[in-house]
Structures are given as structure tokens and as C-alpha cells.
Amino acid sequence: MRRLSWFNATSLSLGFAFLYLPMIILIIYSFNASKLVTVWAGFSTKWYGELFRNEAFLDAAWVTIRVAIMSSTFATILGTMAAYVLVRAGRFYGRTLFSGMIYAPLVMPEVITGLSLLLLFIGIGLDRGVVTIVLAHTTFSMCYVSVVVSSRLVTFDRSLEEAAQDLGCTPMESFRLVTLPIIAPAVLSGWLLAFTLSLDDLVIASFASGPSSTTLPIKIYSAVRLGVSPEINALSTIMIGIVTIGVVTASIMTKRAAVKQMRDEQAAERAGE
Amino acid sequence: MRRFILISVPYAWLLALFLVPFAIVIKISLSDTVIAIPPYAPTLDLAGGWAGIVEFFQGVDFETFEFLTSDDLYWKAYLSSLKIAVIATAITLAVGYPIAYGMTRVAPEWRPTLLMLVILPFWTSFLIRVYAWMGILGQDGLINQALLWLGVIDQPLTILNTPTAVYIGIVYTYLPFMILPIYSALEKLDDSLLEAAEDLGCSRFTAFWLVTWPLSRNGIIAGSFLVFIPTLGEFVIPSLLGGSKTLMIGKVLWEEFFSNRDWPVASAVAVILLLILIIPIILFQRNEQKQREAEG
Numbered sequence: 001m002r003r004l005s006w007f008n009a010t011s012l013s014l015g016f017a018f019l020y021l022p023m024i025i026l027i028i029y030s031f032n033a034s035k036l037v038t039v040w041a042g043f044s045t046k047w048y049g050e051l052f053r054n055e056a057f058l059d060a061a062w063v064t065i066r067v068a069i070m071s072s073t074f075a076t077i078l079g080t081m082a083a084y085v086l087v088r089a090g091r092f093y094g095r096t097l098f099s100g101m102i103y104a105p106l107v108m109p110e111v112i113t114g115l116s117l118l119l120l121f122i123g124i125g126l127d128r129g130v131v132t133i134v135l136a137h138t139t140f141s142m143c144y145v146s147v148v149v150s151s152r153l154v155t156f157d158r159s160l161e162e163a164a165q166d167l168g169c170t171p172m173e174s175f176r177l178v179t180l181p182i183i184a185p186a187v188l189s190g191w192l193l194a195f196t197l198s199l200d201d202l203v204i205a206s207f208a209s210g211p212s213s214t215t216l217p218i219k220i221y222s223a224v225r226l227g228v229s230p231e232i233n234a235l236s237t238i239m240i241g242i243v244t245i246g247v248v249t250a251s252i253m254t255k256r257a258a259v260k261q262m263r264d265e266q267a268a269e270r271a272g273e
Numbered sequence: 274m275r276r277f278i279l280i281s282v283p284y285a286w287l288l289a290l291f292l293v294p295f296a297i298v299i300k301i302s303l304s305d306t307v308i309a310i311p312p313y314a315p316t317l318d319l320a321g322g323w324a325g326i327v328e329f330f331q332g333v334d335f336e337t338f339e340f341l342t343s344d345d346l347y348w349k350a351y352l353s354s355l356k357i358a359v360i361a362t363a364i365t366l367a368v369g370y371p372i373a374y375g376m377t378r379v380a381p382e383w384r385p386t387l388l389m390l391v392i393l394p395f396w397t398s399f400l401i402r403v404y405a406w407m408g409i410l411g412q413d414g415l416i417n418q419a420l421l422w423l424g425v426i427d428q429p430l431t432i433l434n435t436p437t438a439v440y441i442g443i444v445y446t447y448l449p450f451m452i453l454p455i456y457s458a459l460e461k462l463d464d465s466l467l468e469a470a471e472d473l474g475c476s477r478f479t480a481f482w483l484v485t486w487p488l489s490r491n492g493i494i495a496g497s498f499l500v501f502i503p504t505l506g507e508f509v510i511p512s513l514l515g516g517s518k519t520l521m522i523g524k525v526l527w528e529e530f531f532s533n534r535d536w537p538v539a540s541a542v543a544v545i546l547l548l549i550l551i552i553p554i555i556l557f558q559r560n561e562q563k564q565r566e567a568e569g
Contacts, residue, residue, distance in 0.1 A: 109506020116294030
């Protein structure tokens, strides 16, 4: 019998308190009227107002969102291709190097990736800006996408594709009509992962950005290096809120889809009897 | 032809933006620092043809690496990063294991919710999660205020800008990476094995030690590497929580590049960091492969 002993209950509650208290405290203090982070001076939303009047933050947010949308889209295309190559292409010259290059960026320290890309951009004389950040983010997030997509492709029944081709589909058509709908959830979560990684990234973006292309994490980092700031608390609260809504919605949708699938299967079984 | 395009596009991308940049890092690490634009010499001038290449190879040397060994700062930073990464991984394991274990003990219908609660911080900005601790650990932060109010201390403790703060930051941010693999290993565990062990006279503790712990070993190994590898080159945590006293190599590299503008030294620091990381990375890949084979 599995049982929840007092030990399990304690470790779970302490563990989740540890994971969540710092963020909850941050959220509470974002509504503090005082500029001093440590003194509670009543409820106020003035830091949110200040934040939305702060042009520099708004500009940085806009750059960040543009970079994240572009890089996650490119990363999804390249990463899905790479996953397909890893799982389906069989043997080809330089395969080991290819899979090495897919897995290496996942464990590479960001400072090294950032430094090496910057030296490349300088070497070929590419001006640093939005383009270079997009290139950098695409490169490391395509590897994450390809890991997510290839794990779905591995479990995918290949005979479905073969059946489609036997029935007269070209390889491209069978990919579009059969493979893509099946791997779509993995491709979508790959895109979301790439998007989040790009939104989050400080180190690689710092190396790859120029003076005209400050992203939000760079802005946050330079603001908090000297200490806690109530505006950043407000910004953090907004970001935590968006992520929480996104993750909770996604998990409810996955659960619904699973329940629906189970019902469909049961209905199909009954119909078969 | 289609297959060729499919392979060559991502291949070419990774070659150009992953492998070539590394070659450049290695090349610059072998160059010398000069005050010029770019701030290193010799530069490889392919326009110079064969003579240019010969001249380049005559110019490169291991002087930068010799410099790294002669200056205390660098090897101390490597050692201190290793020490911090090892200790932080051990603490994360000690904190994460009971949580992962507890998650497998709750009723199955609650597990997806708990799992989501573990994954949620992973989607939240890393920078913000580190930053959240600045307000808690500071001189007039919440911990000090609480302890002063309780009368436990009469002088505020210095926690922020010490290695302790770095450990807290690492454990906090990397905890999900430890919990998830251990949880997925423990979830597969067949309860009847534990019942059998207890029937055969094991105490609950011995049953845990002889059955549960060894069977969750793969998860422990995977989780430990997932914490250890990125921690070694960590920059954000030591930079925001560690202050000037905490020496970590990721921060040294950053400062060599951005503050000192010493490209060859920054590159050499990166090359050595990578050499140190190769061993744990290979071990990690092997563990993953073994697990995949065991499952497949």
C-alpha cells in the first residue's frame, strides 16, 4: 500500500513552499507603496503605472517579443527538420557529428555559446542587433525543439506513412496529411519551449546584442545588479502571471484531450462489439 | 534530392553557427592580446593565400594558456566552481529526493497537478527567480527582518553576496531538474517489490535502502548531471547573489570579455571549461543511452 506518511507530507509541503514562497513574496512586494522594498507602506499599483510609462522597458519588451517570435519559428522549422533527419534519414555521411551538434548545445554553458557566436559575428563583420540575437537564439533553441519532436517521432507508427504512400500520396503529401497532424502537439510544445527560452535568455543575448537592441532580460539584469527595484517586481509579477496562465491552460487542455481520447476509444470499443 | 535538402539545411546551420564559432574560439585562445581592433594577433588573413596561413601558424602559441596557469585567479576560479557545483548538486539531491518520493506517494489523480507545480517554475524566467532571492536574503531582507523581530539575532546576518546565497540560488533554480528524473524513475517502481521486502523481514528503512534507492539510481544520476553541468558554467546566480567574494569561472569569463576586453584570455578560459565539462557530458550521455536501451 502506498501511503502518505507524515514524512512525505512534510517534505512535500516544505518543498513546494520553498519553490513558491520567493515568487509569492515578489508578487506581494510589487504592490508595495514604498520604494524601500523592506518596508510595507500599504497597497498600491503605482509601480505598474511607472513601468508602463517607462519607454526603455517598453522598447526592450518589444525587441524581446519580436526576437522570440522570429527565433522560435525558425527554430521550430529547423528543429523539426533535424528531428526528422535524426529519426528517419538513416545513415549518412557525418551523422555522428550531426547528432553531436544537436545534443551539445543543450549542455553547453551559455557563456561559451554566447562568446563563440559573438566572435563569429565580429569575424564576419555582422553588425550586432536583432538579427544576431535571432540567429543565436535559433541555434540553441532548435536543438531543444529537435529533442522534443524526435521523442514523438520515435514512438510514431511508420506504417501509417507507408499506407498513405501506397494509397498514392507523394512523400511530401504523406508528411503533410499524416505525419504533421500526429507530431503537431510536439511541434507546438517545441515552439513554446523555444519561445520561452528566447524570452528568458540573458547571457547569450548579452553577447549577441548591440547597443540598439536591448532585450528585456538585459534591461532587468542591469536594473537589478545594484539592488532590488519595485518596478522590476511589477514587471516580474506580470511575467509570472502570463506564464502561470499559459501553463495552467495548457495542462487543462492536455487533460481534456486525454479524457476525450479515452471516451472516444471506449465508444469505438463498444461500437465494435 | 529532397533527402539531401532535408539533411543539409539543419546541418549547414549547425556547422556555421555552432562548430565554426568554436573553431574561432580555439583560434583566438591561441592568439596574443594586443591593443588594436580586433584586440588580438595574429589575425588569419585568407586573402594572403598560403603565405598568410603559414604566417598565422607561426604567430599562434600557447602563451595565453601559460598565463592562465601562472595566475592564481583562474585555477582558483575553476576549483571553486567545481566545489560549488559538487556541493550544490548534493544539496539539490538531498532536497529534491524527498519531494520526488513524496509525489509518488500521493493519490494518482493528484500527481499531474503536483507535476505541473514542479514544471511551472521552469517556464518562469530564470533571471526573475534568482532576483526574487535578492529581496529575501539582503541585509534588510525578509529573513533578517524575521530573525531580528523574533530576537534570534540582534545584528543582521550577511547572507546576500556570500557563497551561501549562491547555494540557495542554485538549489532553488535547478530543483525541478532534479525532481523530474527522480520522480519518473520512482513512478515506475513496482510497489509489490517493497511489500515483498517487508514480508521477508526488512524494516521500512532497509527496504527503502535495498530496493527503492538502487532502482531510482538512473533518475538520481540523470538529475545530478542536469544540475551539475549547467551549474559549473553558471553566470547569473554568482553575479546576482554571490557578490565579489564568490569566484566562479562563468563570471570570470564574462568579466574578461566585457570588462577587460581580453579576448584571448576569455577564449582560453572557455576552452578549458569545455575540456572540464567533456567528461561529465559523456558520462551523462552514456547514462541516458543505457536507460533508453533498458526501456526499449
